[in-house]
Ligand SMILES: Nc1ncnc2c1ncn2[C@@H]1O[C@H](COP(=O)(O)OP(=O)(O)O)[C@@H](O)[C@H]1O
């Protein structure tokens with residue numbers, strides 16, 4: 194698929210943007226703080242209804258517009274898929290009047306797909322994208338929660354049932370934690386847990402199984418990708434670390450995973466009651482990255498972690514193609530500046546077989562001239578984009 198047209202109103206520093214995009218590579222050049230990341234983030238938001246970094250939703254609305262009587266931000270995309278076109282639209286409005294630079298007004302999201310009002314779950318999966326920015330180094334060296342969020346976004350984009358299961362799981366988890374605290378305080382009886390155990394296992398087993406499948410597929414793709422990016426120096430392995438034991442997972446079917454989940458949950462009963470907290474389930478999973486058998490979260494250099502994150506994202510684009518039959522849009526935010534010339538070269542070679550790629554940079558000199566000759570070039574300055 195590719196993004197044909199992007200339209201933004203009052204989104205971050207874009208007061209008004211109408212941008213046509215080609216189906217191949219586009220390079221956006223601009224100095225710092227001109228709107229390069231915001232451009233790619235707007236596409237990320239249209240795909241997943243979230244920003245890739247943590248930003249309060251009211252900060253998505255342009256500051257000047259936020260002072261108006263009826264402030265709003267609008268994002269819209271026309272996408273071309275193999276068989277059809279689609280038009281996506283998100284309008285953000287504060288529920289109550291918002292003061293300059295934002296008070297605590299919560300934001301309402303109005304979503305339309307082809308002009309028809311939809312829920313968030315119906316939008317996700319329409320526009321598939323993979324975004325890579327220098328911050329993604331945290332995927333390797335950061336907290337497990339960062340990796341779980343990554344697994345959730347990746348799976349949700351290709352599998353609506355995963356998205357529903359994870360929404361259900363989070364609800365069940367918070368109910369169950371609430372109950373565990375009440376039991377610890379002798380306000381509820383332990384047998385009330387049985388119902389929530391079953392609900393936790395039902396929603397959780399599907400998530401575990403899909404995470405396992407996805408990681409196995411990503412591993413197969415990341416292996417040759419990382420070989421290419423590291424110039425044959427490093428053998429990368431992705432390793433799923435579920436909080437349930439791995440026995441049930443080897444069978445690869447839902448009933449076995451449910452059984453394994455139940456078994457581990459039963460064994461953790463006393464610990465959970467003592468802590469007043471759910472200790473078993475996908476919310477405690479992790480994903481490990483091994484290079485030549487060493488854990489790169491702990492032992493990787495920054496350069497190694499960065500290259501692994503890049504291998505992972507490039508593999509994810511191929512994974513999406515395999516799952517959905519469509520290439521996702523690949524968004525590369527200012528990634529060349531952090532790579533040495535050799536890896537830069539490997540990266541540019543690797544993406545030449547991808548479809549639509551949007552790359553931002555402060556400096557065009559980082560690209561070989563043959564590469565630039567084939568790409569569409571744009572200049573970004575102060576929230577405006579012009580062909581260059
Ligand atoms: N809600 C907003 N309204 C107006 N400007 C914003 C808003 N949020 C962020 N900005 C500004 O947008 C500018 C561009 O940010 P960014 O896209 O991250 O720049 P870069 O080109 O360095 O990637 C920054 O100066 C930032 O302060």
Ligand SMILES: [Mg+2]
Pocket residue numbers: 229230231526527
């Ligand atoms: Mg930036």
